[in-house]
Amino acid sequence: MKAIVVTDEAAGTAGMMLEDRPEPEAAGNDVLVEVHASGFTPGELTWPGTWTDRIGRDRTPSIPGHEVAGVVSALGYGTRGLSVGQRVFGLAEWTRDGTLAERVAVEARNLAPLPGDVDFTVGASLPISGLTAWQGLFVHGRFEVGQSVLVHGAAGGVGSMVTQLAREAGGYVIGTGRAADRQTALDFGAKEFVDLDNGALEDIGGVDLVFDVIGGDIGERSAGLVRAGGMLVSIAGPPEVQPKEGLAVDFVVEADRSQLGEIVQRVRDGRLRTNIAQVADLDDAIAAFNPTERVRGKTIIRLRP
Secondary structure: OEEEEEOOHHHHHHHOEEEEOOOOOOOOOEEEEEEEEEEOOHHHHHOHHHHEOOOOOEOOOEOOOOEEEEEEEEEOOOOOOOOOOOEEEEEOOOOOOOOOEOEEEEEHHHEEEOOOOOOHHHHHHOHHHHHHHHHHHHHHOOOOOOOEEEEOOOOOHHHHHHHHHHHHOOOEEEEEEOHHHHHHHHHHOOOEEEEOOOOOHHHHOOEEEEEEOOOHHHHHHHHOOEEEEEEEEEOOOOOOOOOOOOEEEEOOOOOOHHHHHHHHHHHHHOOOOOOEEEEEEHHHHHHHOOOOOOOOOEEEEEOOO
């Protein structure tokens, strides 16, 4: 089968290659998915699981990509809950070959049914961004109706999902980003916007929840904005500075079938929009992941019509 592979961590996306790889097999509790669309996060090329297996052994050449939408083509021994021919979407494991390939083996529990009225490209754009936003807000952030939420990168893949979910759940959203992102963040539901290059972050006052996708200096400054009893939730690594009277937590997104169901239902109802910037074929994937100018939104690779 055709697949994108990586062998050199230092090369990043420039080191991607399109090759023929052996067909995967569905182990116990797996399903084999015929991939129709795949999502990729450039940051995964810095994750240990891309390069080594669970006990630290080199596993290159490895296939990146962890978001998938497709059709179940085979079941592993003992697999339940899904059936051959079923449309599905979800997350592939971090330490196994991923979804930038014509087929991928995935644990069945990591997938959810994809309704027939949701396009495969949309389905592939949801798992990481949607689950990260959901878990950061409702599981780790303990979001409550009426709270104020500061969302860094509010026009990005994760940030736009956080903005929409928080707004729908009754939150007052303040988005941040570059000046060119202002209108996009407001269109997704932010009530205010702070230009991180030119605006004064501290001028917004206190908030109940900070959702940080940036880290570094921005994360440190954001800790001072958390009100008493509030939360700083980070996906950019452990926060360097703790809120004085609040809590800080960092987390890694996990697959969850029920949460995927909640997310895709909101897409069907028109309550949640994806932020897809471009769709490319597998043959053009390497160029798509090495753009010559900034891409505002997610890149999805379409493998089948």
